[in-house]
Amino acid sequence: MTLCEAEKTFVLHGVEENFRIDGREREDYRPMELETDIVSHAFGSARLRLANTDVLVAVKIEVDTPFPERPFEGKLEFFVDCSANATPDFEGRGGEDVAIEISNTLSAAYHSPKVFDLRKLCILKGRKCWKIFVDILLLECGGNLFDAVSLAVKAALWNTQVPLIRQIDIDGNNVELKVSELSDCQRLDVKTAPVMVTVCKIGEHCIVDPNVAEEQCSVGSIVVSVSENKFSTVLQTGTGSLHSSTLLDCLKLGYKVAQRLDDALWSTLSKIQPTEDVGFLK
Incomplete structure (x- = not known):
């Protein structure tokens, strides 16, 4: 999928208003x-x-x-x-x-x-x-x-x-x-296995969980891998570059969201009960 300039502008304005094209805020996941x-x-x-x-x-x-x-x-x-x-x-x-x-x-x-x-x-x-x-x-x-x-x-x-x-x-x-x-x-x-969070900069703001359209509008993005209270790796993706202050903002956002995501994952796993003969490949 390739976006035209008008569509990219629409995505950009949505991020600026903290109201993305699918109704989420900048720190929300699908x-x-x-x-x-x-x-x-x-x-x-x-x-x-x-x-x-x-x-x-x-x-x-x-x-x-x-x-x-x-x-x-x-x-x-x-x-x-x-x-x-x-x-x-x-x-x-x-x-x-x-x-x-x-x-x-x-x-x-x-x-x-x-x-x-x-x-x-x-x-x-x-x-x-x-x-x-x-x-x-x-x-x-x-x-x-x-x-x-x-x-x-x-x-x-x-x-x-x-x-x-x-x-x-x-x-x-x-x-x-x-x-x-x-x-x-x-x-x-x-328990300490890492969780990755992709942080993209669109316009003057950083977002998480970009969809395909937002990935095309990103001027730069990083993937941070967080294990409990520490980073295990940081990867820059795409062809764009990030200013040092923007990179620091991305790291802070990725760290905060990764902890929240890990808590949600553990909460979900703790509720899973063993079952038999279920799943789409059985």
Whole structure:
């Protein structure tokens, strides 16, 4: 979708009046819908719909060997796939750059042990560990991908069940593990997992949760990743630039909104009860 100058002016005036084209104020999010445990063959899963943005996340786990330089840690990898039906921009190889940018940003956001402790995934020092694959599918793109993906990833990791190690048998270089049944597992600790907030500057003001039209009107934007009371990463997106004072305003707004968003997510997750045979992929 390409906007003409008159449409961009309309969006700009709405932001200035704190009354955006869909009726929201500058710090408001669009309605969200969250489902968990909807992919039957995954260890954890979540689907989040933020207005017209639709994201599906599935988590898989396997036993692997730790990196030699980090013998006490497990592994966490992110893979992003952009459906060609999500937006015409993803047709052909158009979604590859977006997928790489999102996966790299997630890797950077989860890099610190204070955000997500990979040491809890270690099974046997230098020999065995859990490797977590987080597969992300962008089903529909209606703006603000980073925020939607981060919330869906955190919900899917919260939903993930890690089997317990019942017995370890070592015979020379061979290590055999006996794990528990899927009914006897433990959840991942994702309390400090980061939440991303995209802050765009339109005119003289900053907004959150931009839709597709507002993204085209933005003169510059950043994605801040917040874990509890600290930033885990900051990414500038788009081609525009921001003045230092504007950047500081964006960071303050992103920090405040991320905390509010994280509280809302935890409140929602705490109300989710285990169910059977539900979800659109079962």
